[in-house]
Amino acid sequence: MADPNSNRMAERRRSVAEALNGLFDPRTIAVVGASRTRGKLGQAVLALLKSNGYRGRIIPVNPSGGEIEGLPAARRLEDIEGPIDVVVLATPVGIALDALETCTRLDVKVVVGVTSGFSEAGEEGHENEMRLRRIMKDAPFRLIGPNCEGVVRPASDLQLTFSPMFNGLRPGPVAMISQSGALAGLMALLLGERGVGINAIVSSGNETDLTAADLLDYLGNDPQTRVVLCYVEELRDGRRFAEAAQRLTKAGKHVVAVKGGRSRAGSRAVQSHTGAMAGDDRVISAVFRETGVIRARESVAAVDAVTALAAGRRPAGNRVGIISVTGGLGVEMTDLAESAGFEVPVLNEATQTALARYVPFYGSVSNPVDLTGVVLANPTYVGRCLEAVAADPGVDIAIAIITFVPDQQFIEALAEAFDSTGKPVLIVWTGSARSNASGDALRERAVPVYDSPARAASGLAALAAMRGEVA
Amino acid sequence: MTQRETLENWQRAGRKVVHEADAKDLLQRIGIPVPKRDPAEGRCVAKLCHDDYPHKSDHGLVRLGLSPQEAKQAAAEMAQRIAGGTELIEQMEEGSVAEWIIGCKRDDTFGPIVLAGPGGILVELIDAAEIRLAPTEPQTAEAMVNSGPGARLLAGLRGAEPADKGALADLISRISVFFAENADLISEIEINPVIVRADGKGLVAADALIVLSPKSDEQENFT
Numbered sequence: 001m002a003d004p005n006s007n008r009m010a011e012r013r014r015s016v017a018e019a020l021n022g023l024f025d026p027r028t029i030a031v032v033g034a035s036r037t038r039g040k041l042g043q044a045v046l047a048l049l050k051s052n053g054y055r056g057r058i059i060p061v062n063p064s065g066g067e068i069e070g071l072p073a074a075r076r077l078e079d080i081e082g083p084i085d086v087v088v089l090a091t092p093v094g095i096a097l098d099a100l101e102t103c104t105r106l107d108v109k110v111v112v113g114v115t116s117g118f119s120e121a122g123e124e125g126h127e128n129e130m131r132l133r134r135i136m137k138d139a140p141f142r143l144i145g146p147n148c149e150g151v152v153r154p155a156s157d158l159q160l161t162f163s164p165m166f167n168g169l170r171p172g173p174v175a176m177i178s179q180s181g182a183l184a185g186l187m188a189l190l191l192g193e194r195g196v197g198i199n200a201i202v203s204s205g206n207e208t209d210l211t212a213a214d215l216l217d218y219l220g221n222d223p224q225t226r227v228v229l230c231y232v233e234e235l236r237d238g239r240r241f242a243e244a245a246q247r248l249t250k251a252g253k254h255v256v257a258v259k260g261g262r263s264r265a266g267s268r269a270v271q272s273h274t275g276a277m278a279g280d281d282r283v284i285s286a287v288f289r290e291t292g293v294i295r296a297r298e299s300v301a302a303v304d305a306v307t308a309l310a311a312g313r314r315p316a317g318n319r320v321g322i323i324s325v326t327g328g329l330g331v332e333m334t335d336l337a338e339s340a341g342f343e344v345p346v347l348n349e350a351t352q353t354a355l356a357r358y359v360p361f362y363g364s365v366s367n368p369v370d371l372t373g374v375v376l377a378n379p380t381y382v383g384r385c386l387e388a389v390a391a392d393p394g395v396d397i398a399i400a401i402i403t404f405v406p407d408q409q410f411i412e413a414l415a416e417a418f419d420s421t422g423k424p425v426l427i428v429w430t431g432s433a434r435s436n437a438s439g440d441a442l443r444e445r446a447v448p449v450y451d452s453p454a455r456a457a458s459g460l461a462a463l464a465a466m467r468g469e470v471a
Numbered sequence: 472m473t474q475r476e477t478l479e480n481w482q483r484a485g486r487k488v489v490h491e492a493d494a495k496d497l498l499q500r501i502g503i504p505v506p507k508r509d510p511a512e513g514r515c516v517a518k519l520c521h522d523d524y525p526h527k528s529d530h531g532l533v534r535l536g537l538s539p540q541e542a543k544q545a546a547a548e549m550a551q552r553i554a555g556g557t558e559l560i561e562q563m564e565e566g567s568v569a570e571w572i573i574g575c576k577r578d579d580t581f582g583p584i585v586l587a588g589p590g591g592i593l594v595e596l597i598d599a600a601e602i603r604l605a606p607t608e609p610q611t612a613e614a615m616v617n618s619g620p621g622a623r624l625l626a627g628l629r630g631a632e633p634a635d636k637g638a639l640a641d642l643i644s645r646i647s648v649f650f651a652e653n654a655d656l657i658s659e660i661e662i663n664p665v666i667v668r669a670d671g672k673g674l675v676a677a678d679a680l681i682v683l684s685p686k687s688d689e690q691e692n693f694t
Contacts, residue, residue, distance in 0.1 A: 238580035242604065272525075272661040272680055273594050274574025278586050278602055283578045286602035290611075 012140065014109055016214045019142035022109030024153050024200055026085035027056045029160070030077060032099045033091035033115075034060030034068050041114055042090035044162035045150070046071075052159035052167065059084075061099075076102075083107040088160055089146070093117035093128050096146070097135065104139050112160055113146030118206055120147050136209055148205025149181025152188070154198050155224075161203070165189050172197010172446065173226035174310050175219035177212050179204055180260070183231045183299050190303045195443025196310045199224045213241040220248040220255070227309045229302055230257040242291045249292025254309045256294045256462065258302045259284050294465045301458045307448045308459030313424040315463050319343045321395035322368035323385050325375055329401045329453060330368030333428065336457040341464065342397075344368065351392040358385055376406055383413030390421035397424045397463060399456060404431030408438065415441035424448075424463055428456045474500055474649070478656045482683050489681040490520035491527070492559045497681070498662070501649050503642055504675045506561035514563040515542035519549035521556040525680055532556075535563065564675050569624055569634040570664035571674075573643055575605055575650035575657075577684075583654045585647040587615050587639070589624055590664040605647035605654075612644040625667070632669040639667055639674060658684045 014022075029049065033042030046060055046069050059080055060073040067073065074080050077087065077099060087108050089096040096115035103111055119129045136143060144151060150161030155171040165185030169192045178184035181203040188201055199222060202215050212232050217240075220228050228248065235241050245255045259281075288295045296302035320342045324330030334344045347355070347367050355365040358381040364370040369389060375381040382400065390398040398421070400414060418425050427449045432439060442449050450456040472480075474497055481489055489497075495505045506516075519532040527533045532553070534545045539560070546558035572590030577583055585607055588600030601615040616625055616636045627633040642665065650660055659682040667674045 235580050238578075239582045239604075242581055272574060272576075272659050272682065273572060273663060274576050274586055274659055274661045277572075277588070277594070277598065277600050278574070278576055278578065278584060280579065283581060283584060283602055287581050287584070287604060290603050 013138075014140060014142055016142065016210065016218060019110040019210070020215075020218045022085040023112070023144070023151060024158070025156055026109075026158070028059065028080075028082065028084050029054070029056060029086045029088065030059045030061050030074070030080055030084050031088045031090060032061045032077065032096070033089065034062050034073060036068055040090075041162045045088055045090045045114065045160065048159045048161060048164065048167070053157040054159065055157060077106060078102060080106075083109075085109045086160065087111045087141075088114060088150070090114045090162065093125075097128060097131050100132070100135050100139075100143075103141055104135060108141040110142045110144065112144045112148070112151055113205065113208075114148060114150055114162060115145075116147045118146055118208070120206060132208060139209075143209035144202060145205035146208065149184060149203035151203070152198070152201040166201060168192060169198045169201075170195070171199065171224075172310065173199060173224065173312065174229060174306055175199045175222065175225045175227070176201040176229045176231075177204055177215045177219065178202070178231040179207070179212065179233050180231055181205070183258075183260075187229065187231070187299050187303050190300065191306065194303075194307050194449055195439070195446055196307055197446065207236060211235075211237055211241075213237045213244055216241060216248070216255070217244040220244065220253055225253065226312055227254040227256060227306050229306050230255065231299060231302070232257060232259055233261040238287075242287050242293075245288075245293045246291035254294065254306075254462075255292065256296055256302050256305045256309070257288060258296050258299055294462050296458070300455075304450065304455045304458035305462030305465075307450070308424065308426060308462050311424065311446050311448055313422060315396040315424050317396040318464060319345050319394055319396045320399060320460070321347060321389040321392055321397070322399045322401065323371055323382070323389055324368055324401035325371050325373060325382070325403055326401070327364075327368075327370045329403070329428065329430065330370055333399060333401060333453040333456065334368050336453050337399075337460060340457055340461050342460060345394050347389065347392050348394055351388050354388040355385055379405075379407060379409035380413050382410060383417040386414060386417035386425070387420045390417065390423050390425060395423070397426070397460065399426045399428065399460075401428040401453070402431070403429075404434040405429075405437050407436055411437045411439060412441050415445055415447065418442075418445055418447050426450065426456050426459055428453055475653060475656070478653055478683070482656055482686055486522055487683055487685075488522045488525050489683060490522050490525070490557060491518065491679055492520040492557045494660075494679040494681045495676060498646075498676055498679055502645055503662070504673060505679075506564055506675055506677065508562075509560050510539060510562040512539060515539055516561050516563050517542040517545040517549070518559040518561075519546060519553055519556040520559050521553055524553065524556075564666045564677060566668045566672060567666040568627070568632050568669050569667040570677075571621075571639060571667055572600070572661065572663040573646060573665055574600075574659065574661040574663070575646060576659040577654050583647070583651040585615075585643060585650065587643050588619070588621050594663065603647075606651040607644055607647045609640065609644050612640040612647070615643055616640050634667040635670050635673055637670075639665065642674065642676075655687075656684055658682050 034046045035043040060068040065075045118125045152166045154169045184203045352365045363372040517534045542560045570591035574586040583605035585605040586600045599620040625634040662676045662679045
């Protein structure tokens with residue numbers, strides 16, 4: 001039994017906010033299943049938590065005691081003194097359930113269940129699932145997962161996961177909720193590569209207790225969050241999810257969602273046209289549109305959308321100005337923009353005159369602007385041209401297309417041009433791998449950078465949705 | 472008896488699909504216009520309504536363009552063919568400029584929703600329905616009749632008279648509220664077609680169907 005003065009159970013069930021406040025800014029984390037054996041989940045969780053610089057109290061829990069990763073281990077959860085904000089379960093399922101039961105008698109805010117072997121395991125997981133539900137019925141704490149990849153919050157140096165996909169993220173405006181841990185990892189990696197900052201990532205797993213709707217409401221209302229990215233397969237409380245999304249989008253935040261998994265069409269007899277016409281997938285599209293959620297077809301397109309929205313710049317209209325070091329990519333970008341409902345209008349005369357100082361006679365100063373390869377020898381030109389196009393009163397969104405770039409000045413000139421305007425600017429940089437320049441200057445500013453016109457078009461579409469065109 | 476009590480009685484009686492005549496009685500009570508019954512003169516339609524035959528025309532249970540006398544004979548003849556049906560003789564509606572479908576159902580993910588789009592035979596041709604969460608606010612219902620390809624039909628294509636969009640929006644809003652309030656008892660309501668007349672001249676529900684939910688003790692236990 002726990003010492004009644006130091007580590008007793010809470011008197012009532014914690015609210016979602018209490019539990020998640022504890023989760024994202026914890027003072028004490030207990031890792032059940034912490035291990036010295038490489039390859040074990042608990043070993044990976046503990047090692048990543050330490051190596052990512054978490055500064056609170058970490059308590060490995062392992063029946064053999066001693067020291068693990070240089071930290072004194074508790075043999076049992078009951079031996080830990082004082083309240084525990086977060087308990088991570090990273091053991092085989094039987095031990096995890098025993099630990100979960102113990103948590104009901106302790107002062108725990110939230111449990112993160114990395115462990116698998118519940119409803120997702122079908123028949124074989126059935127008994128575990130039943131026991132899990134029995135424990136959670138009266139549990140005073142809240143549960144993330146089980147069968148999830150964990151929780152990440154860069155601002156708290158918090159890395160509660162066994163996956164290295166989330167390493168090295170910078171703090172920022174994007175919150176992510178994913179029912180698939182692997183997709184969370186993929187999307188985090190892509191966002192990190194582009195320098196898009198992360199407020200929090202939750203892999204929500206089976207959502208036995210806390211659901212995507214709870215997390216959307218909590219993370220969306222965090223003042224640090226500008227965009228919430230969701231990957232969902234099944235929305236158990238879809239109505240609450242939709243209502244939470246609507247409140248957020250009305251308040252000027254963005255929700256980008258990927259709905260995975262095809263509907264089980266025709267599983268019931270259809271007696272009316274309504275039943276046939278309002279199939280699952282159509283209803284999801286309709287409800288997302290009604291509530292202002294931007295629906296992305298798949299995870300990479302969702303990241304493209306989030307990349308554009310995270311920069312926090314709103315376009316006043318749908319007119320796009322394009323500059324390119326090559327004619328072909330400018331034409332492709334124009335085609336994609338126009339077919340997505342944007343205009344690529346002729347630039348005004350003053351802009352054309354300004355551009356003519358830098359663009360040779362065999363280029364083009366209308367729109368798309370063809371700078372030609374001449375600019376490769378004059379790094380500052382590309383910046384000046386981007387500034388001129390962004391300053392054109394007939395342009396709402398500016399796009400700069402570059403291929404390989406020979407030196408760093410080039411990237412810095414683009415970054416300066418980004419600072420010169422408040423309009424959304426997208427960069428298409430097809431040759432970053434072949435360039436002698438680093439994108440740090442762009443990443444630090446969260447400039448949306450894409451590797452192809454098509455990916456940039458996904459970003460453009462998200463900017464359009466932001467103006468309510470898709471709603 | 473309240474509308475809810477009527478629904479409960481139907482459910483208690485074991486009905487799953489509620490036929491047109493009874494469905495229209497209920498719709499009329501929530502303020503949705505339905506055709507005049509048993510008119511003394513003018514052109515009539517004769518139908519035989521039965522819970523087991525929701526698609527009446529497939530079974531020869533609809534006859535159009537009859538005199539009141541002919542309609543009575545036709546309905547009696549149909550009643551002899553199908554036992555237990557309810558005869559329905561209505562005035563044929565004139566002045567249609569658009570036929571619309573309005574449906575409500577409980578979506579597995581989002582709960583009550585409402586759908587509105589081109590109805591009648593167009594249902595089979597184009598998939599242009601607008602879908603929203605139910606109940607809808609009046610301004611959402613207005614947005615539904617002003618969105619998508621259906622909006623162009625209602626506005627009057629190539630010089631056709633514009634339809635009464637206000638009446639249609641009112642119907643959408645009204646039925647979505649009724650459905651959402653009773654979504655534990657009803658799994659679907661469908662009015663198809665709604666005959667929409669020219670702007671200012673209203674509309675009428677030409678056919679309707681209510682699908683009841685199974686009683687709670689018959690529902691699958693998901694826990």
